Amino acid sequence: MLKSIILASMIILLSACNDFNHLESEQNEKSEKNPNDKIVVKIGSDYITRQQLLDSISKLPLKQKILIQSSPKKMNKYIESYINKEVLYREALTRGFSERENIKKSIEKYRKKVLIKSLTDEILKQEISDKEIEQYYGANIEKYKTALVTQVSVIPKNKENLNTDELENLLKNIRTQLEKDSSLEEFTKSNLYSVKIRESFEINKDKYNKILADTVYNMNIGEVSEPVKLNNSYVIFKLLNGPDYIPFKNVKNNIKFAIRNNNFNNYLNNLKDLAEIEIYIDNI
Numbered sequence: 001m002l003k004s005i006i007l008a009s010m011i012i013l014l015s016a017c018n019d020f021n022h023l024e025s026e027q028n029e030k031s032e033k034n035p036n037d038k039i040v041v042k043i044g045s046d047y048i049t050r051q052q053l054l055d056s057i058s059k060l061p062l063k064q065k066i067l068i069q070s071s072p073k074k075m076n077k078y079i080e081s082y083i084n085k086e087v088l089y090r091e092a093l094t095r096g097f098s099e100r101e102n103i104k105k106s107i108e109k110y111r112k113k114v115l116i117k118s119l120t121d122e123i124l125k126q127e128i129s130d131k132e133i134e135q136y137y138g139a140n141i142e143k144y145k146t147a148l149v150t151q152v153s154v155i156p157k158n159k160e161n162l163n164t165d166e167l168e169n170l171l172k173n174i175r176t177q178l179e180k181d182s183s184l185e186e187f188t189k190s191n192l193y194s195v196k197i198r199e200s201f202e203i204n205k206d207k208y209n210k211i212l213a214d215t216v217y218n219m220n221i222g223e224v225s226e227p228v229k230l231n232n233s234y235v236i237f238k239l240l241n242g243p244d245y246i247p248f249k250n251v252k253n254n255i256k257f258a259i260r261n262n263n264f265n266n267y268l269n270n271l272k273d274l275a276e277i278e279i280y281i282d283n284i
Helices: 002-020 024-033 050-058 064-067 072-094 101-124 130-139 164-180 185-189 212-216 246-273
Strands: 038-045 046-047 146-158 193-205 229-231 231-244
Touching: 038 050, 038 072, 046 050, 050 064, 050 072, 064 072, 064 193, 101 246, 130 246, 146 164, 164 185, 164 193, 164 231, 185 193, 212 229, 212 231
Parallel strands: none
Antiparallel strands: 038 046, 146 193, 146 231, 229 231
């Protein structure tokens, strides 16, 4: 944990110095273009202007940016922090920290992570057209089918000494209550069974257990299913609405996310093919 904090602090120092360490000639050239830009901080022959300071603040997260600009005191603290980083960075260079092998490795490791993230972000941010989204929706329409149910799950607490007649009677009573739209609260108080009720529960066929989804998607509205055994539980459904397709507008953003992921995975797989990767399992 301490190593991570030190590394993060080191990178912050480096990034801060990128804002500060402009050659004086470049600053003078900028000043000629904008004579109203005033120097805020001067450290040796280097300095930062008011515009540079504002530019650095603009890159911060919104909440942090608002906080810094909320009062002169907060702004002064930000400038002081900026100066502290620059002074510490210069001292680290003077003492030869940049030549230490462990630090070189840490910086290179972090550099690799930043480059990978930057590439990934660029690929994922590529624009997806409405036409692409509509085509994906049409080609994968079954993924966006949903049904609204009441679901009752029954799990025997004592599986080794299960009284099957008693269990069958309980499941029958639950089905009867579901058919009548009566309260199921009494069943949740059982000492022998754990009974869980999910009312107005939405089931997406593509994302739900296949056995249970197939049961629901073959029912009619108002119908109550026979108990479905799944591992140690018994599940009963009452279909309230559907099955029906989710409107395009309701899943448009989800589809855009799916397309971006698909595009990235295709891009990554293509890179792996070109890289001619070989894995020697026996050597692991």
